[in-house]
Amino acid sequence: MMRKVGIVNAAITECRGRWVEKTYWGLFQEAVRATLANAKMTGDDVDSVVWGIYNDIFEHQAIPESALTGLVAMTNKPGVRVTNGGATGFYAMRAAIAEVASGMVDVVLCAGGEKATDCFDPVSQSPTPMVINTIAYSWDPFFENPLGATANDSYMQMCLGYNDSHPGDIGDPLVRAKIVEKLCRQGNRNPYAQRRNEKVTVEQVMNSRWIIPPFLRLLEACMYTEGAGAVVFASEDKARELAERTGEPIVWVRGVGAANEAYAVGRGGYYKPLDRIVSDRLAAERAYEMAGVRPADIKIVELHDAFVAQLMITMGEMGFVPIGRTRALIDDGIMADIDELGDSKAPPDGQILVNPSGGLIFGGHFVGGSNMFSLWSARKEMIARQVPLALVHGTGAINACYGGAIVLELDERGM
Amino acid sequence: MKGKEKEMVIPRDFNLPKEVSEVRGQDGKPYLQFNTGMLTLYKQTYGELSRFFMALREARLIGSRCKTCGQVMVPAASWHCPNCNFAEMEEVALPHRGVLAATAPITFFPSASFVGQAPFCRGYVDVATEAKIASFLPCRLRTTTGIPRPGIFVKGLELKLVFEDKRQGTILDIFGVPMVEIPKELRKKEPLLASALNLKAPPVPKIKAEAALKPALASALKAMQGMAAKIKSGTRAEKDLAGRKHVIKVKTGGGEFDIKIERGKLAVNGSSPRTPAADFTMTVENPAVFSKWVAGGSLSDAVMEGELWLPNLEAFPVLYALDRLPRSIRRDQEEK
Ligand SMILES: [Zn+2]
Numbered sequence: 001m002m003r004k005v006g007i008v009n010a011a012i013t014e015c016r017g018r019w020v021e022k023t024y025w026g027l028f029q030e031a032v033r034a035t036l037a038n039a040k041m042t043g044d045d046v047d048s049v050v051w052g053i054y055n056d057i058f059e060h061q062a063i064p065e066s067a068l069t070g071l072v073a074m075t076n077k078p079g080v081r082v083t084n085g086g087a088t089g090f091y092a093m094r095a096a097i098a099e100v101a102s103g104m105v106d107v108v109l110c111a112g113g114e115k116a117t118d119c120f121d122p123v124s125q126s127p128t129p130m131v132i133n134t135i136a137y138s139w140d141p142f143f144e145n146p147l148g149a150t151a152n153d154s155y156m157q158m159c160l161g162y163n164d165s166h167p168g169d170i171g172d173p174l175v176r177a178k179i180v181e182k183l184c185r186q187g188n189r190n191p192y193a194q195r196r197n198e199k200v201t202v203e204q205v206m207n208s209r210w211i212i213p214p215f216l217r218l219l220e221a222c223m224y225t226e227g228a229g230a231v232v233f234a235s236e237d238k239a240r241e242l243a244e245r246t247g248e249p250i251v252w253v254r255g256v257g258a259a260n261e262a263y264a265v266g267r268g269g270y271y272k273p274l275d276r277i278v279s280d281r282l283a284a285e286r287a288y289e290m291a292g293v294r295p296a297d298i299k300i301v302e303l304h305d306a307f308v309a310q311l312m313i314t315m316g317e318m319g320f321v322p323i324g325r326t327r328a329l330i331d332d333g334i335m336a337d338i339d340e341l342g343d344s345k346a347p348p349d350g351q352i353l354v355n356p357s358g359g360l361i362f363g364g365h366f367v368g369g370s371n372m373f374s375l376w377s378a379r380k381e382m383i384a385r386q387v388p389l390a391l392v393h394g395t396g397a398i399n400a401c402y403g404g405a406i407v408l409e410l411d412e413r414g415m
Numbered sequence: 416m417k418g419k420e421k422e423m424v425i426p427r428d429f430n431l432p433k434e435v436s437e438v439r440g441q442d443g444k445p446y447l448q449f450n451t452g453m454l455t456l457y458k459q460t461y462g463e464l465s466r467f468f469m470a471l472r473e474a475r476l477i478g479s480r481c482k483t484c485g486q487v488m489v490p491a492a493s494w495h496c497p498n499c500n501f502a503e504m505e506e507v508a509l510p511h512r513g514v515l516a517a518t519a520p521i522t523f524f525p526s527a528s529f530v531g532q533a534p535f536c537r538g539y540v541d542v543a544t545e546a547k548i549a550s551f552l553p554c555r556l557r558t559t560t561g562i563p564r565p566g567i568f569v570k571g572l573e574l575k576l577v578f579e580d581k582r583q584g585t586i587l588d589i590f591g592v593p594m595v596e597i598p599k600e601l602r603k604k605e606p607l608l609a610s611a612l613n614l615k616a617p618p619v620p621k622i623k624a625e626a627a628l629k630p631a632l633a634s635a636l637k638a639m640q641g642m643a644a645k646i647k648s649g650t651r652a653e654k655d656l657a658g659r660k661h662v663i664k665v666k667t668g669g670g671e672f673d674i675k676i677e678r679g680k681l682a683v684n685g686s687s688p689r690t691p692a693a694d695f696t697m698t699v700e701n702p703a704v705f706s707k708w709v710a711g712g713s714l715s716d717a718v719m720e721g722e723l724w725l726p727n728l729e730a731f732p733v734l735y736a737l738d739r740l741p742r743s744i745r746r747d748q749e750e751k
Contacts, residue, residue: 020446020448021442021444060453118448120431122428122430122431124527129530133528141459146585147537147586148555149553150522150524153537157517160518161570163518164517164569209713209716210715212521213720214565264492264551265539265553266489266548267541267549267551268549271548271549271551274517
């Protein structure tokens with residue numbers, strides 16, 4: 001990286017299935033207000049803004065960020081909106097980090113969010129079919145959308161393809177249910193989590209209704225969330241100066257990696273293979289390389305878990321468990337247990353705390369800002385548990401062809 | 416499509432009345448919401464893809480092949496190879512068969528535009544199997560053996576690519592059917608049209624009678640009849656069945672029975688000569704599926720797992736209505 005980039009602060013709104021109390025204007029304003037308040041900053045301290053908003057149809061406005069500029073005290077500053085499917089939050093943060101790293105600006109506000117469940121389907125008299133209809137526009141209008149491809153198909157196809165090549169791994173429902181149960185207990189501790197009051201047992205997961213067999217029961221899938229999150233990135237000098245105001249430790253961006261696979265699937269050439277999530281692997285490898293770390297150095301991972309089975313594959317692609325034996329997360333006790341760690345202990349050697357926020361399954365998934373949600377949690381947990389290195393991951397677009405990863409490091413003065 | 420009425424891009428009932436209504440927030444306070452839409456209609460050009468879709472209209476499948484690297488794009492998505500500095504690609508006729516590249520997902524919960532069409536299956540077919548580099552054809556997958564279910568469309572399955580009789584120039588003009596389901600004399604026929612296959616009325620699978628399953632059927636019948644007796648006038652359960660009229664024959668390893676739904680009531684009877692002709696038949700080896708249903712389980716889940724056989728997608732929504740019954744009865748009783 002050209003210049004060192006630090007995270008000064010971050011905040012999110014409460015994650016809810018639907019916010020009738022707020023529009024997306026109100027949600028973004030609340031996230032930015034909380035972030036600046038946490039950092040003891042005002043809009044004047046910020047040089048530029050990067051927006052993460054996935055889908056104009058959800059917000060019901062093209063150029064949705066234009067309405068936000070004035071409402072979040074960013075008037076007359078440069079602003080750019082990023083939209084990259086499920087990985088929108090990651091890519092917005094990547095753009096914000098690049099603005100600081102390049103020396104173009106010193107302080108960037110990065111805000112992401114989504115208002116998804118105002119959508120409504122008149123036939124079923126419920127939002128969900130219209131929400132998935134809107135996401136289905138992520139597929140092309142010539143081939144995939146007319147075939148009825150859905151958002152679930154994206155991850156399900158990857159899981160089915162992986163299972164074809166590596167049977168007996170993600171296919172074990174008990175292993176997946178145990179992961180869900182852990183994520184649930186983690187989500188319970190997150191005061192902003194959408195499903196923080198739910199108690200989910202292994203048996204309930206294994207008996208919950210099917211969405212798509214054989215890997216996706218209702219309790220194994222991420223949610224649709226309304227909410228927003230914001231992060232302040234700053235150059236080294238500016239980060240140290242701003243951090244003085246709160247005394248909170250700086251979390252540094254040590255590495256950023258990204259990769260987008262081809263849209264078309266196929267054999268050989270540049271085509272996307274169906275049995276791996278290559279974008280996740282490349283993104284993580286590139287982030288490790290930039291940071292000069294190995295997966296074994298990382299103790300906290302906040303990853304984009306659309307499905308539990310995909311969480312397993314992604315943990316394999318990012319090098320934490322072997323591809324083909326990602327069930328080691330449970331079998332070998334690699335996934336730390338939050339009840340043993342409590343609020344302040346770091347995972348012991350050989351263990352990783354995966355999605356302490358509850359992830360996108362229990363925490364929340366406001367698409368344009370979901371990865372900000374993950375980064376918010378990773379930062380908080382690193383500071384609370386005195387963990388030096390963490391990884392934040394994002395994935396998105398059809399067949400999970402977009403991938404991103406950020407390696408974070410806790411400032412030594414914060415240790 | 417009814418009579419001569421043209422099928423429209425936006426179905427008639429896909430709309431909301433223009434109104435502003437009150438909605439309660441989590442904070443207990445009232446807020447307002449307004450019914451609205453974000454509507455765009457298109458006459459969207461197929462542009463350079465037109466050649467591919469024109470071929471489909473003529474019941475031909477074409478790809479584009481790079482003269483330099485030999486890769487074949489299926490469908491012909493481009494006429495310039497991105498691997499070879501955008502070298503010119505040539506049209507290549509493709510065989511009407513392929514291999515399923517990966518186990519395909521089945522959609523049971525479709526997006527709003529596809530409500531009424533699920534369950535359906537969609538997957539990636541390797542057609543240009545001779546080429547070293549090739550993309551896969553995304554297409555619908557259909558079976559002549561009933562509703563799509565797990566275990567049919569698995570990786571490596573040989574597929575016949577079948578054309579609709581009436582083709583418009585859409586990707587739905589072509590679909591894959593397991594080659595083993597195609598009569599031998601038709602396997603090499605190109606094009607093979609949908610009307611040559613029996614896709615609408617699949618033969619009911621034979622279920623082997625097993626004496627050991629008879630007690631399971633007896634207790635399932637007792638459980639279902641007990642549940643039926645609890646569906647009283649004005650209850651939630653009655654509403655679940657309102658407006659529905661079905662006679663369903665059920666064949667199990669323990670014997671047969673009928674489910675009759677009419678005027679908000681459910682009747683379950685062991686087969687008798689007085690039973691009118693069934694709308695459809697479903698089959699399952701173990702009748703215990705129905706006991707589990709009454710205990711709060713799910714018949715649609717049994718379909719998704721492939722345990723309970725259904726002939727066609729028209730039969731599927733009936734099961735959602737049935738699935739609601741045990742829960743509705745429980746809630747009706749809780750209120751009492
Ligand atoms: Zn070429």
